[in-house]
Amino acid sequence: MNDLIRSTAAELAAQIHAGEVSAVEVTQAHLDRIAQVDTAVHAFLHVDTEGALAAARKVDADRVAGQQPASALAGVPLALKDVLTTEGVPTTCGSKMLEGWIPPYDATVTRRLREAGVVILGKTNMDEFAMGSSTENSAYGPTHNPWDLDRIPGGSGGGSSAALAAFESPLSIGTDTGGSIRQPGSVTGTVGVKPTYGTVSRYGLVAFSSSLDQAGPCARTVLDAALLHEVIGGHDPLDSTSIDRPLPPVVAAARQGADGDLSGVRIGVVREFAGEGYQAGVLASFTAAVDQLRALGAEIVEVSCPSFTYALSAYYLIAPSEASSNLARFDAMRYGLRVGGDDPSLSAEDVMSLTREAGFGAEVKRRIMIGTYALSSGYYDAYYGSAQKVRTLITRDFDAAFEQVDVLVSPTTPTTAFKIGERVDDPMAMYLSDLCTIPSNLAGNASLSVPSGLAEEDGLPVGLQIMAPAMEDHRMYRVAAAYEVARDAAQGGPLIHRVPEVSV
């Protein structure tokens, strides 16, 4: 395997900025890797070879001209989840509905990446409109987990996590509504961060659930995630829910954490996230991780957050409700798929219904109908209204917990990667994947997943979730970076290097 594709983003950036390797060489190495393995992994829906090389050439030219790098990550390749708009490059959201749609504008995240000189390799596969936990809901076929190609890479951002684990890209962007960054990170042995809601602009992020969606960085190391976090984050007047305050100092916190000292840090273990339904190897890995944190000097406290057990229910009302409204715009009138448009006997209303029936997959339809039901007059109070009250209680539980501790920890997801096809006919079983990740979406605080090792029974990656208060993202970066160093030392090298070579 080429060293360039196994390097971290920080290492690549250092080499590119020092002139030891060109951005074009780095980009080409990754494009070659994609060409080599993506038929088996299927992380990408679209590879923008020309756009990527052009961006890389610009970085190289700027360096030759003596200019400072546009950012700490200038010249480093990245895989962008296909739910963020890219001007002139197809954006499908994993849906037939948007097949071939070319947006006339860039999302703010896309714009910031371009301005930072980050090289966008292409758009990654995902569950349709980010609804799912396995990437099986993509209209363009599932993505495969590089650890075991028969297994799911998580979802909805399975393309972004698989691209990292398959060494197709050192960096990727995901979006997390109920765990769509952290759960894929967990099951692929990569780092996934959901920043505080309101710190990464949602402008140009095709909305699933507006009050929960948040884009965030995905990488193979905590420091790489932090570097990417600082490129994409910050206030944006185009997003009215964007917080007009400086971004938490996450890179500094990641560097500080790498010193390996957590003395004085209080860490709470969430009592409710254990027990029945949790795979033994997941719990074992989690317990070992907590021991390691204690060994790093942290004070470990058990904390109870009783309303967290209602989070899944609240989420599966709030998210579908907002989605039923957000996805109403896909109606065959202005863009996207149109079915029945040639038949003059059909009205606009008929064409809308036929198009939506044909263009949306089963999971999307299911959620649109749940949301439509939950918002209907007569049901609103019992469903949507009650879910919003639970949301308040979950936030209160977090507030009470953060009075006692600096961060909270739990397993990221109750099981390791399951087999493709195993849960497709059982929506409720699928929904359990997001059990532990959802509370942070409902409360809007920061949360990440860092690999904690492999489960003994199946040899598949397990994730440790670390949660921090809103605007205190740096706390979890510090803890994650310290843990990462200790883990690699204990396990004899980076976990990600144990991923088997993809058999094509």
Added chain:
Amino acid sequence: MTRVADLMDYAEVVERFDPVLGLEVHVELSTNTKMFCGCPTTFGAEPNTQVCPTCLGLPGALPAVNGKAVESAIRIGLALNCEIAAWCRFARKNYFYPDQPKNFQTSQYDEPIAFNGYLDVVLEDGEVFRVDIERAHMEEDTGKSLHVGGATGRIHGADYSLLDYNRAGVPLIEIVTKPLEGAGERAPEVAKAYVSALRDLLRALDVSDVRMDQGSLRCDANVSLKPKGQAEFGTRTETKNVNSLRSVERAVRFEMCRQGAVLAEGGRIVQETRHFDESSGSTSAGRTKETAEDYRYFPEPDLAPVAPSTEWVEELRATLPELPWERLKRIQGDWQLTDAELRDLVNAGAVDLIAATVDAGSSPAEARRWWVAYLTQQANTRGIELVELSITPVQVARVIELVNGGSLTNTMAKDVVDGVLAGEGSPDEVVEGRGLKVVSDDSALEAAVDEALAAQPDVAEKIRSGKVQAAGAIVGAVMKATKGQADAKKVRDLVIARCGG
């Protein structure tokens, strides 16, 4: 063709029923940009040239609230004597329709920015009718559709439609009245007067073009009847987009007569939207829906709540201009008018003209005399409104100034005004052009007086003997001889002086 509705005689309707009105007025704000994006709001641009990802509802685009529109909404609320919400949210009103890019309208639901107000409306005979305001809330306009093919060019029978989203997202304020009861036979008049008063108010606030013909002010009229003595309301109909003041009055009256006929036959009023036809003055049923629309409102997650501080509201209150009814009250005092006199001026559309003439330097009494007497007569002769006369208040003030300065007599002043109305230029140009100059040369006047006295020696004798009132005949002769260009008072003084008085 749809069957022409049976109508009950209006007198019978008001004898048997009490009408209940509910008026919903949509006002497009004249902000530079749309409600939730930075696109322009100008009327009449090329289709789909004032659009962006947000107002086209493109995937991923987000709204951002126009602060100026919120300010306008609060000012409208204050002018309507409303309470201003200390905290309120936008809400999504979900329904599919091709003119609506997101298939939901960003509006306000149970938390309007302004609520519980009133507007006192003065009817033509001076009676004041208080219209209670339920709420005023912020929302966005829809795009416009063009229906192609079919026989009529209307929506029914069209082959396909074409959509222009330039108007989509233009800020709207919807002002909703409480049910208006007790107007009785004056209900149509009250409806018209309310919309008219609201239009004047919005114009004074400078928040909207209030052009009913361009749709920047639109009215939906809800009408129901209840038999006299009955407490509960009858079923109402909603007549959409009534596009002129006159139509408001006609539409309400028509619905009263139509519903009266239905109820008298023992029929049932169908709750429906109806369409007003300008040419026939009648309303026709729209598509009836099998089930009530379920809009599935919920708080707009993409927008932060609006929480105007007391300080901000008071700051905005201080920016309210003199409101139309306050101005009238002040004018009545300043001009010393009785209620009846003021009402006549209002009904004649003369208040603004007189006020402008006063502003240009005339006294209220003189300005009023010109506008309500000679100029009203000229307008009537021409069959036009006072304001349509081709003379400006500044020009009227100049005429008055010339009279007061002694350069014109009242008779000559009318000549000057006639000249201005005939397009001969400004008052000074007409004076010049028509050679209208008061003869003030004393010797010329004395000569004319002597000549007149000589011509009527018997009259001259009477004056000399002390019958001063006989001087009138001599004055008349002098005025005739000077073609009215002399000052009559001065002539009279001269006559008496020449006769040794």
Added chain:
Amino acid sequence: MPSISRDEVAHLARLARLAVTEDELDLFAGQLDVILQAVARVGELATSDVPPTSHAVPLTNVFREDVLRPGLRQQQALAGAPAAEAGRFRVPRILGEE
């Protein structure tokens, strides 16, 4: 509480503009029932004294200046349209509201 019938699924599908098939009516009726039964437990916790949360971050008064911002050209606006004519989006005949 819920027991979702085929008719209710059909009604929801109509509201959501989904021309669902007969098979889907059966499938979704079963699945929605299970899901809604499970999530209905939010009612256990949601008492009247708990205020609802609609926004994750408690911001208020986020306003934009009333200043023009460049938008799309007509050709860009129509580029993704399934059909266009005379600078406008062409759509099938609209069933009237009026």
